[in-house]
Amino acid sequence: MELTVLYYLIPSLIMFGCGVYGFITRKNLIAILISLELMLNSVDINFVVFNRFLFPGQMEGMFFTLFAIAIAAAETALAIAIIINIFRVVKNVDVENLTKMKY
Amino acid sequence: MDLSYSIITLLLPLFMFLLLGLFGMKMPKKVAGILGTCAMLVTTVIAYGVALKYFFDPQYMVDGVRQGQMVFNETWLTLGHGLKVDMGIFIDPIAAMMLIVISTISMMVHLYSLGYMHGEKGFQRYYAFLALFTFSMLGLVVATNIFQMFIFFEMVGVSSYLLIGFYYEKNSAVSASKKAFIVTRFADLGFLIGIMLLAYYCGTFDFKTLMSNPGSIVNSAAGVTFLGCSAASWALALIFVGGAGKSAMFPLHIWLPDAMEGPTPVSALIHAATMVVAGVYLVARMFPMYLFTPEVLDLITVTGAVTALYAAVVACAQTDIKRVLAFSTISQIAFMFTALGVARPELHEGVGYMASMFHLFTHAMFKGLLFLCAGAIIHMVHSNEMDAMGNLRKYMPITHITFLIACLAIAGIPPFAGFFSKDEILVAVYQQSTFWGVWMSAVAGLTAFYMFRLYYRIFWWNKPDYSHHTPHDCEWVMTVPLVILALISCVAGFIPFGHFVTWNGGNYDIHIMWEVAAPSIAIAVVGIVVATVLYRKENSLPDRIASSMKGLHRAAYRRFYIDEIYMFVTHKIIFGIICRGISWFDHNIVDGFMNLLARVTNGAAYSIRKLQSGQIQMYVWVYYIGALLLALVTCLLLI
Numbered sequence: 001m002e003l004t005v006l007y008y009l010i011p012s013l014i015m016f017g018c019g020v021y022g023f024i025t026r027k028n029l030i031a032i033l034i035s036l037e038l039m040l041n042s043v044d045i046n047f048v049v050f051n052r053f054l055f056p057g058q059m060e061g062m063f064f065t066l067f068a069i070a071i072a073a074a075e076t077a078l079a080i081a082i083i084i085n086i087f088r089v090v091k092n093v094d095v096e097n098l099t100k101m102k103y
Numbered sequence: 104m105d106l107s108y109s110i111i112t113l114l115l116p117l118f119m120f121l122l123l124g125l126f127g128m129k130m131p132k133k134v135a136g137i138l139g140t141c142a143m144l145v146t147t148v149i150a151y152g153v154a155l156k157y158f159f160d161p162q163y164m165v166d167g168v169r170q171g172q173m174v175f176n177e178t179w180l181t182l183g184h185g186l187k188v189d190m191g192i193f194i195d196p197i198a199a200m201m202l203i204v205i206s207t208i209s210m211m212v213h214l215y216s217l218g219y220m221h222g223e224k225g226f227q228r229y230y231a232f233l234a235l236f237t238f239s240m241l242g243l244v245v246a247t248n249i250f251q252m253f254i255f256f257e258m259v260g261v262s263s264y265l266l267i268g269f270y271y272e273k274n275s276a277v278s279a280s281k282k283a284f285i286v287t288r289f290a291d292l293g294f295l296i297g298i299m300l301l302a303y304y305c306g307t308f309d310f311k312t313l314m315s316n317p318g319s320i321v322n323s324a325a326g327v328t329f330l331g332c333s334a335a336s337w338a339l340a341l342i343f344v345g346g347a348g349k350s351a352m353f354p355l356h357i358w359l360p361d362a363m364e365g366p367t368p369v370s371a372l373i374h375a376a377t378m379v380v381a382g383v384y385l386v387a388r389m390f391p392m393y394l395f396t397p398e399v400l401d402l403i404t405v406t407g408a409v410t411a412l413y414a415a416v417v418a419c420a421q422t423d424i425k426r427v428l429a430f431s432t433i434s435q436i437a438f439m440f441t442a443l444g445v446a447r448p449e450l451h452e453g454v455g456y457m458a459s460m461f462h463l464f465t466h467a468m469f470k471g472l473l474f475l476c477a478g479a480i481i482h483m484v485h486s487n488e489m490d491a492m493g494n495l496r497k498y499m500p501i502t503h504i505t506f507l508i509a510c511l512a513i514a515g516i517p518p519f520a521g522f523f524s525k526d527e528i529l530v531a532v533y534q535q536s537t538f539w540g541v542w543m544s545a546v547a548g549l550t551a552f553y554m555f556r557l558y559y560r561i562f563w564w565n566k567p568d569y570s571h572h573t574p575h576d577c578e579w580v581m582t583v584p585l586v587i588l589a590l591i592s593c594v595a596g597f598i599p600f601g602h603f604v605t606w607n608g609g610n611y612d613i614h615i616m617w618e619v620a621a622p623s624i625a626i627a628v629v630g631i632v633v634a635t636v637l638y639r640k641e642n643s644l645p646d647r648i649a650s651s652m653k654g655l656h657r658a659a660y661r662r663f664y665i666d667e668i669y670m671f672v673t674h675k676i677i678f679g680i681i682c683r684g685i686s687w688f689d690h691n692i693v694d695g696f697m698n699l700l701a702r703v704t705n706g707a708a709y710s711i712r713k714l715q716s717g718q719i720q721m722y723v724w725v726y727y728i729g730a731l732l733l734a735l736v737t738c739l740l741l742i
Contacts, residue, residue, distance in 0.1 A: 020723075020727060024720050024723055024724045024725060024727070025720075025722065032720075095718075095720065096718075096720075099717075
């Protein structure tokens, strides 16, 4: 069995769908963050796959993915920090309760 | 002294205005006043130097005719079609003469104000405004083109506004300053339209170009007519309207009596000697063009003559001494306008023009003196009303003598200055028409009467109770200007003015025409005698005469109801009828349309504002559904 591009893209698509679903339906900030990471990772997979299949001699996609992972890590750390601070203030991480700065 | 030094006379007052205006409040009052006065002294010295150099250096004469000198001329704005606005300095005989007049009077007023305004709140501000006024007025007289003149004309108006409203805590001062600004601004609208017409047909603002060949310029605009007058006539008539507004000619004179609310030295500087003659100066500056539109000159003559009589009659009935002087100023400026109006080169070498400028010169001196005397009196008596004065000759001898000299000068008694200039004016008027000649002689008689009425009411008449505060002559800073101006009023008449200022720059020998001069002296003496009989000692005769002519006296006292007519026209007709309709249109149609737009927008916004929930997840959901739908539509279209 030969590994075609579809074998990579379909799991990536499923991952992305899960991410979107979680992002829309979850009310917990942590869960939303996880969903976000899921979407990001599925996009990373796409980068690598397209690089591998369309431009086999080049490495741009790979490196871009590495950068994206690094930035995602930093961003997650930041987001977690914000969420912890929110929790300290509101005693809650439910997205629907965070209306303090709305009006 | 080279003519280019004249730039300092402009820049120094401007600098003083900025300095005193910005930093004056940080200085002690005395420093600010002395600084302003010293700067003015330097300006005066330079102005005299420039003017004397211009008058006496033969290099400015070509074939016995004095040539206007363009000292500076820089392009400031280019308006296309070769039309450009310059800024510069142009010195010709009348400009040089005005340099002397303005700097002298301004210097005297600066010095005098050190005493008069002593201890006033805003003393530094006062000196800053005086400097601004001096700058604007000097800029006006040396303007190289009519647009520069207009700019400075407006600046003079602004400084007059600021100085009339100097006591801005007083309601009457504020409304007087507004009235002065609005009336003169309204007249300046005519000036502006006139400039535009002139520039459109002549293609230039420049005085030198306009004056080099005024005939062909006027004729080039003669083809276009409106209501039977050519475009050039309209332009020049409108420019005259601007000048008439600034010079308080009937019926635009209403602002000047009210302008007396300002400090008295300001009245002397602006509303007697310098700013109010800006209109005369404007017409004199454009005079070669006016010569080609005799109908406008006739308009000027009639306006001048009517105003002269009107103001003289009103002055006879006023009781506020500053108002008497204000109406006398209006009357004297009207004399100058009349003289300009009757000036023709073929009549006695255009003596009217020379006479007008001569009278401007002498009038500035003796009227400035009269106002400064009035200021000294008001300073002592603390009232403007004649009834609070009387018998002051015993208390204020210097003021008395100088005031008497000024009164003799304005009444036209030789050998004081006013006699010579007024005599030339009367000569010019008689040359043109005997009717106006007799008219102006009568006004001259009235002048003598009301001036001596004022003199006797202040210095003779009865003796009010001064026990609470005995009046005395003021300190030296206030009496020295009086004495200097009185000396000038005594000797200015002997200046061979015709050798300096004539309509074409040539020479004109003044010789007294006794067949005109003798009757006018006689008339003046009659006026003085009548005033002496009526007002020398307190008696009831003036009241009985007034009550026997009740209607006339009352009308003159109320200034022939001109202010009331203005009030009626502006409030009842313009505000009440015309503006009501416009206001209805504005409130209902214009505002209504805008309100409708706002209401529609508001309603639409209310109905869709639920979409803006602030829930990011909701937005994302909508976004994905939209993206999916788009993808679906694309797929369907591709298939």
